Amino acid sequence: MTDTQQQARTARPARHTSVPGGSARAVPVAAGETVRIVNTLGHQVADTWAVAVAEGGAALSMSHSRLATGRISPRVGDVLVDDQRQPMLRLVADTTDGGHDTLIAACDPQRYRALGHQGHHANCFENFLSAVAEHGRAPAVVPDALNLFMAVPVAPDGTLSLQPSRAPAGSEVVFEALQDILLVVSACPQDLVPINGAAAAPRQIDLYTD
Ligand SMILES: [Zn+2]
Numbered sequence: 183m184t185d186t187q188q189q190a191r192t193a194r195p196a197r198h199t200s201v202p203g204g205s206a207r208a209v210p211v212a213a214g215e216t217v218r219i220v221n222t223l224g225h226q227v228a229d230t231w232a233v234a235v236a237e238g239g240a241a242l243s244m245s246h247s248r249l250a251t252g253r254i255s256p257r258v259g260d261v262l263v264d265d266q267r268q269p270m271l272r273l274v275a276d277t278t279d280g281g282h283d284t285l286i287a288a289c290d291p292q293r294y295r296a297l298g299h300q301g302h303h304a305n306c307f308e309n310f311l312s313a314v315a316e317h318g319r320a321p322a323v324v325p326d327a328l329n330l331f332m333a334v335p336v337a338p339d340g341t342l343s344l345q346p347s348r349a350p351a352g353s354e355v356v357f358e359a360l361q362d363i364l365l366v367v368s369a370c371p372q373d374l375v376p377i378n379g380a381a382a383a384p385r386q387i388d389l390y391t392d
Pocket residue numbers: 229288289305306307370371372
């Protein structure tokens with residue numbers, strides 16, 4: 183990007199999208215643009231996906247990204263890749279302590295049934311599908327999510343534990359898109375397991391794109 187383009191971009195207000203707690207939104211992010219994902223009220227997990235705008239395009243892949251970065255959780259400067267191993271997102275800033283998860287599948291109806299919930303429960307799996315459907319997309323599979331702000335420490339013996347998010351109010355991560363993508367963020371509705379902090383009520387996430 184030239185300096186002139188950069189100035190034009192910074193002179194323009196960021197596009198804001200609020201993601202109400204328990205729901206999801208999909209926003210287009212062009213290559214070279216950045217998106218800030220803000221944990222506005224704190225301790226809210228944000229299941230995050232990226233799919234290429236190109237027809238038949240690839241999706242951000244956690245397993246491919248773990249190889250590309252050599253880490254379980256991305257750090258500033260890391261480039262996350264799609265399922266065709268092409269660069270898709272660069273993590274350019276992170277005001278949290280880096281507690282993000284790439285291992286756990288998005289919550290879905292089966293998960294809530296297994297936890298004893300009776301009837302339908304909002305979930306990130308269906309949130310993803312309805313958010314992309316608003317952009318005319320009907321993917322055959324739901325990729326593994328990048329679970330921003332989700333604390334899943336791995337013990338030395340390999341044991342995983344789901345712990346309350348450590349991300350404070352106002353903390354944020356910033357990604358640069360390296361392809362034209364649809365970014366999908368679900369403010370996880372999980373209220374049966376304390377991953378979203380002591381309040382156990384889903385809270386909003388805010389997105390700013392520029
Ligand atoms: Zn969820």
